[in-house]
Amino acid sequence: MKDLIIVGAGGFGRELLQWIKDINKVNKTWTIKGFIDDNSNALADLQCDYEVIGSIKKWEPNYNEVYACAIANPGIKENIVALLKSKGASFESIIHPKAIIGDHNRIGEGLIAYPNSCITANVVIGDFVTLLSSGIGHDAKVGDYSTISSYCDITGGVKIGKRVFLGSHVTIVPGRKIGDDAFLGAGSVVVTHIKEKTKVMGNPAKKILF
Incomplete structure (x- = not known):
């Protein structure tokens, strides 16, 4: 089973986490590892099951990892996806x-x-x-x-x-x-x-x- 990392720990990321958990309840699909976000304090003072485990800019994908993109702004989304894919990241549909x-x-x-x-x-x-x-x-x-x-x-x-x-x-x-x-x-x-x-x-x- 692949490890799943959510790209972006804002409100969209927390919503997406819930939908991933809903999918896992029906059919255990991924092991959720947490979020990557360039704001390490994105989840400060918020209740959440998972943490920010690293920054997007510095992240180096692992062979057993897949990613879910929780970036709403289209231009920023394109740039971040391109950055991570250039490092070998593989993205899932949620x-x-x-x-x-x-x-x-x-x-x-x-x-x-x-x-x-x-x-x-x-x-x-x-x-x-x-x-x-x-x-x-x-x-x-x-x-x-x-x-x-x-x-x-x-x-x-x-x-x-x-x-x-x-x-x-x-x-x-x-x-x-x-x-x-x-x-x-x-x-x-x-x-x-x-x-x-x-x-x-x-x-x-x-x-x-x-």
Whole structure:
């Protein structure tokens, strides 16, 4: 059985720890070793079953270790994954038992799927996508390193680029395209295509500067 290390000891990391423990309750899959984080005090004054066992920058992977990525920011996620993979790290997909994964989907490496998340039919999911408790409709596509927060509605045929961040309660109407590195603020209702590197918010979603 492989040793599992969670990359990132923030709130996302502690949530991911719970989902890993839930998976182990159903089928003992990993031996959890703890977190790596460049902030050694990330868990200070917090109740947690495991500790920060080292920094990300200095960590040297062991042959029996696998990793789960708990970094929400898409750009930072990509950089950290690249760093660890350059040292030989291997990443796991963490799919909660209460996630729904339909047939005939293509799913990349390192998916994180929270409880009550849903990937329906003929969906393409890139590498290191983070899917909180949200649904992805038929024929949609989500690019590498994108993060979809909870209670989002990604409807049929939507195309989401690489390194896109969706805040909670985002709705994207069918067939819309979201460019690489876009940021969709919480509660946005997207009715048009969104260009790359654009930040939007509102109903209907409009470009914002911040």
